[in-house]
Amino acid sequence: MPLDIDGTVPWSINGELILNCNCTVFCPCVVSLGKHPPTEGYCQAWSGVRIDAGHYGETDLSGLNVGLVLEIPGLMGRGNWKAAAYIDEGASDDAFDALVGIFSGRARGTTGLFGVLVSEFLGAERAPISYENEGDARRLTVGKKIQGEVVPVAGRDGGEIVVSNTEYWMGPDITVATATKGRVRAYGRVWDFDGRSAEICRIDWSGPR
Numbered sequence: 001m002p003l004d005i006d007g008t009v010p011w012s013i014n015g016e017l018i019l020n021c022n023c024t025v026f027c028p029c030v031v032s033l034g035k036h037p038p039t040e041g042y043c044q045a046w047s048g049v050r051i052d053a054g055h056y057g058e059t060d061l062s063g064l065n066v067g068l069v070l071e072i073p074g075l076m077g078r079g080n081w082k083a084a085a086y087i088d089e090g091a092s093d094d095a096f097d098a099l100v101g102i103f104s105g106r107a108r109g110t111t112g113l114f115g116v117l118v119s120e121f122l123g124a125e126r127a128p129i130s131y132e133n134e135g136d137a138r139r140l141t142v143g144k145k146i147q148g149e150v151v152p153v154a155g156r157d158g159g160e161i162v163v164s165n166t167e168y169w170m171g172p173d174i175t176v177a178t179a180t181k182g183r184v185r186a187y188g189r190v191w192d193f194d195g196r197s198a199e200i201c202r203i204d205w206s207g208p209r
Contacts, residue, residue, distance in 0.1 A: 007108035011098065012206040013054040013061065016131075017170055018138045018150050020179040021045035023197035026153075030163055030174050030199065034076030043072035044191055046148055046184050048140035049203070050131040056098030056107070064088040065129040066099055067142035069122070069186050076117075083114065084122035084187050086142045088129045100124045102207070109207015113169060122187050136160075137180070138200060145186040150177045150198035175200040 021027055022044045028036040029043075047068040054061035067086035074080075085103045087096050101107040104124070105115025130141040139149045152160040153176045161176040168174060177200050182193030 007101075007106055007112070007208045009057040009107065010206075010208065011054070011056040011061075011102060011107055011109065012204075013049070013051050013102070014204050015050045015052040015054070015202075016138070017047060017049050017201045017203050018140060018148070018177070018198065019045055019047040019170075019201075020148055020150055020182040020193050020196060020198040022191070022193055025197060026176050027197045027199060029076050030166060030168050033167055037075055038072070039197075042074060043070065043076070044184075044189070044193075045070045045072075046140075046146045046182065046191070046193075048129075048131050048138075048142075048146070048148070056095070056102065059092070059094045059098050061091075061095055061098060064091050064095060064099070065131045065140075066103060067127065067129055067140060067146050068103065069146070069184060069189065071189070079117040079119060081114075081118040082120045082122055083118045085124040086127040086129060086145060087124060089126045091126070096124075096126065102205075107207050109209060110169065110205035112207065145184065147181060147183040148179060149181040150179050150200060152177050152200060170199075171201045171203050173202065 023039040049066040069084045071082040177198035184191040
């Protein structure tokens with residue numbers, strides 16, 4: 001299917017997202033909805049998306065993974081983001097184009113905000129991507145570009161700490177986590193965010209509305 005540049009093709013993605021950024025404590029963007037600046041004044045982050053079930057029109061996206069690199073100069077809502085996407089090397093040509101459309105914001109819907117907030121899309125390329133769950137840990141490997149692992153922060157009873165019923169764009173329930181490994185070597189970025197803020201979120205995204 002040719003990429004729909006007008007953003008009219010129905011699509012959906014169900015799965016899980018992890019994110020690790022340079023914030024020294026849990027990312028304030030979750031509860032402030034981007035109205036509070038990141039703890040370091042700017043945001044640098046990597047993210048992984050595991051698609052359990054998904055489609056773009058008639059193109060199946062199920063079983064694919066996506067890696068992202070994000071750079072935000074200040075308040076999230078003020079834009080001027082830079083972003084890059086890594087698409088599962090197992091994606092068909094149609095699925096690759098569809099995922100680039102979704103994660104660039106061109107497909108509108110849940111991720112349509114990328115089309116508004118990202119001023120420079122650094123690129124999209126195929127890569128071997130592994131998204132693994134081992135116990136409570138989630139592990140993302142994108143070739144030699146991203147190597148990360150995040151684990152939930154334990155609450156008083158030993159269970160996960162979850163920020164629930166939010167209006168955060170990723171999803172309403174965000175599990176507070178930390179990175180045991182957060183290494184990025186991509187697009188001239190050399191980042192190491194071990195021990196920094198992380199998030200785990202079930203996602204249920206769709207478009208174009």
